[in-house]
Amino acid sequence: MKVFSLICACCGAAVEVEESANLYKCSYCGAQQVVEHSGDVISLKKIETLLDDVKVGANRAASGLALQRLLNDIAIIEKSRDQELAQLKAADDQNNSAVGWFFIIGVTASIIMFGWWSIPVIGAGVALTWKWIPSVAQKIRSTESKAIAKIAPLKEQIARHQVIVDAYDMGAKSSD
Numbered sequence: 072m073k074v075f076s077l078i079c080a081c082c083g084a085a086v087e088v089e090e091s092a093n094l095y096k097c098s099y100c101g102a103q104q105v106v107e108h109s110g111d112v113i114s115l116k117k118i119e120t121l122l123d124d125v126k127v128g129a130n131r132a133a134s135g136l137a138l139q140r141l142l143n144d145i146a147i148i149e150k151s152r153d154q155e156l157a158q159l160k161a162a163d164d165q166n167n168s169a170v171g172w173f174f175i176i177g178v179t180a181s182i183i184m185f186g187w188w189s190i191p192v193i194g195a196g197v198a199l200t201w202k203w204i205p206s207v208a209q210k211i212r213s214t215e216s217k218a219i220a221k222i223a224p225l226k227e228q229i230a231r232h233q234v235i236v237d238a239y240d241m242g243a244k245s246s247d
């Protein structure tokens with residue numbers, strides 16, 4: 072049976088602990104402690120410390136999962152926003168080419184029919200068709216701002232969970 076010389080986590084006394092032990096009771100101060108096996112390194116830890124680590128570790132795991140879920144939710148929102156924008160832009164292109172043809176045909180027909188009087192007729196035509204174009208631009212803006220409004224609270228949650236994950240990972244690194 073291999074025996075390790077360790078330091079009691081409570082009183083600091085040099086103690087001898089069997090390799091296979093999971094719990095150790097200090098022969099000097101009597102404190103029950105956990106024998107932590109981390110690879111080849113064996114150390115004694117206060118039970119309270121370990122419980123805290125477990126709690127923080129559970130929080131880290133929960134936050135890690137929350138981060139994955141939130142990032143996934145954002146990706147879904149962005150995907151549906153992009154699909155909506157693509158549809159709106161395709162509709163806008165169709166509108167614009169319809170307006171273009173309408174304009175060319177309208178101008179030609181007006182000049183043929185009204186001569187110089189075609190100028191106010193074309194003006195009225197442009198004023199009427201103008202209403203089509205901003206409606207699409209407005210829909211695009213509203214789609215974008217709706218997505219931003221949905222994503223903003225998720226980003227706040229991500230920031231909070233990221234703090235927990237970073238704090239734990241930093242702690243884990245510094246205790247190595």
Ligand SMILES: [Zn+2]
Nearest residue numbers: 079082097100
């Ligand atoms: Zn002790």
